[in-house]
Amino acid sequence: xxxxxxxxxxxxxxxxxxxxxxxxxxxxxxxxxxxxxxxxxxxxxxxxxxxxxxxxxxxxxxxxxxxxxxxxxxxxxxxxxxxxxxxxxxxxxxxxxxxxxxxxxxxxxxxxxxxxxxxxxxxxxxxxxxxxxxxxxxxxxxxxxxxxxxxxxxxxxxxxxxxxxxxxxxxxxxxxxxxxxxxxxxxxxxxxxxxxxxxxxxxxxxxxxxxxxxxxxxxxxxxxxxxxxxxxxxxxxxxxxxxxxxxxxxxxxxxxxxxxxxxxxxxxxx
Numbered sequence: 283x284x285x286x287x288x289x290x291x292x293x294x295x296x297x298x299x300x301x302x303x304x305x306x307x308x309x310x311x312x313x314x315x316x317x318x319x320x321x322x323x324x325x326x327x328x329x330x331x332x333x334x335x336x337x338x339x340x341x342x343x344x345x346x347x348x349x350x351x352x353x354x355x356x357x358x359x360x361x362x363x364x365x366x367x368x369x370x371x372x373x374x375x376x377x378x379x380x381x382x383x384x385x386x387x388x389x390x391x392x393x394x395x396x397x398x399x400x401x402x403x404x405x406x407x408x409x410x411x412x413x414x415x416x417x418x419x420x421x422x423x424x425x426x427x428x429x430x431x432x433x434x435x436x437x438x439x440x441x442x443x444x445x446x447x448x449x450x451x452x453x454x455x456x457x458x459x460x461x462x463x464x465x466x467x468x469x470x471x472x473x474x475x476x477x478x479x480x481x482x483x484x485x486x487x488x489x490x491x492x493x494x495x496x497x498x499x500x501x502x503x504x505x506x507x508x509x510x511x512x513x514x515x516x517x518x519x520x521x522x523x524x525x526x527x528x529x530x531x532x533x534x535x536x537x538x539x540x541x542x543x544x545x546x547x548x549x550x551x552x
Contacts, residue, residue, distance in 0.1 A: 287342075294343075298324060305547070327547040330539050372397065450489045452482040488516045
């Protein structure tokens, strides 16, 4: 390692110790001891700054925080799956002794091979760690991926495909949420018949133009081409809105971390 790296590491360690000392000295809560609270707040602040440092460039501090986050997340979900799936769901169905050992009520059910199938698949997956017979794990992995794909296909077919078709079949002469006829009261109210009819027409034409864009068996010229270009605009607006929604979610996370830094760590805001 370069000399400058050692200097940076020493400065960071010194800043961590100073922050730990001041946060422990100013802690007034009763949840944990001041020493532990100061350490946890300081650690959270430094890990947050390490992640944000990637905006400048890739660096060892970012890599450390990234690997720590991924490792802790993997370990957490492994423990969650063990206690909720294996201990809470599998063991009470296959073993009286293990149920008593883990403090779970035994479920007196007839013997069923289906309960042992995930045990066998799990053991086969662990064979991936072996360099000689690791190929056996492909059978379990193929079964899991195939089953998940089949179940997800049915779920998405109902939730996305069928729901999309159902939502497209809207009345083009809407009556509005209040039940008035179209010609009785033409207003710009959000619950009025005119706005409801306009919304349904936008949905209908947007879906048709979007489908036309993906119809490549006919040249996109004339009226067909104009509808295709409208479909492009519909797709770009949809993708932009989805991307903006994702960005706003990330901005919310960033605001939360900045609030933690300025309020809980530095104490600059109340």
